[in-house]
Amino acid sequence: MSYIVEVPPYAPYDSVQPAEVDAACRLLVATGHGVSANSEHSRMTPYRLAHYLRYWTRPYGEDEPRFTTFENRNPVIDQMITIGPIDFWACCSHHLLPFFGQAWFGYVPNEKLVGLSMVPLVVKNHCARPWLQETMTHHLAAIFEDKLEPDGLGIVTRAIHTCQMLDLKGPPVPEMTFSVMHGSFFTNEKTRAEFLSFVGK
Numbered sequence: 013m014s015y016i017v018e019v020p021p022y023a024p025y026d027s028v029q030p031a032e033v034d035a036a037c038r039l040l041v042a043t044g045h046g047v048s049a050n051s052e053h054s055r056m057t058p059y060r061l062a063h064y065l066r067y068w069t070r071p072y073g074e075d076e077p078r079f080t081t082f083e084n085r086n087p088v089i090d091q092m093i094t095i096g097p098i099d100f101w102a103c104c105s106h107h108l109l110p111f112f113g114q115a116w117f118g119y120v121p122n123e124k125l126v127g128l129s130m131v132p133l134v135v136k137n138h139c140a141r142p143w144l145q146e147t148m149t150h151h152l153a154a155i156f157e158d159k160l161e162p163d164g165l166g167i168v169t170r171a172i173h174t175c176q177m178l179d180l181k182g183p184p185v186p187e188m189t190f191s192v193m194h195g196s197f198f199t200n201e202k203t204r205a206e207f208l209s210f211v212g213k
Contacts, residue, residue, distance in 0.1 A: 025059035032062035068103035069142055079134065079159045080127040092203065094118040094210045095131045104175050105142035113171030113187065117156065118207040120163040120196055145171055146190050153192040164196030166207045
């Protein structure tokens with residue numbers, strides 16, 4: 013099958029490759045959806061589907077932002093720093109449907125401080141690919157642990173999963189919360205409680 017749109021696709025769909033469009037068109041037709049290159053409403057659908065899958069299934073490490081840190085001195089910061097909530101979108105690796113929510117990051121620094129704007133950039137870029145929420149949260153924690161080597165850190169993610177919202181066989185799950193604690197956030201109950209108080213639950 014060769015799918016051709018007489019009107020050239022507009023950005024961002026002009027970057028989609030013909031083979032991707034043909035594959036998306038075959039999938040739509042095979043699942044009973046009419047696709048017409050002459051229809052105002054469906055002629056771009058194969059492009060949109062291919063673009064969606066390319067964006068949400070891109071490999072980990074692609075377009076990673078440069079991680080900026082600063083020396084922790086003058087004065088030395090030895091108290092907790094918390095950043096959030098940070099909005100994110102991700103993709104369920106089971107269903108390739110989006111889940112979305114907010115993340116909170118906290119840490120007690122050692123020798124390095126992270127630039128404030130860097131945390132949302134890392135979270136948003138890191139999340140936008142196929143994940144289980146639990147695995148995604150562990151990977152976020154590992155990134156900050158590796159780059160900052162803090163005394164302790166915590167990551168909490170809370171998300172709504174559209175695959176559960178669309179499940180007609182059972183009651184929908186309102187939201188899912190998952191946390192990962194390293195260092196003093198794991199071993200010190202007061203530190204962990206302080207961080208979770210900022211998160212709100």
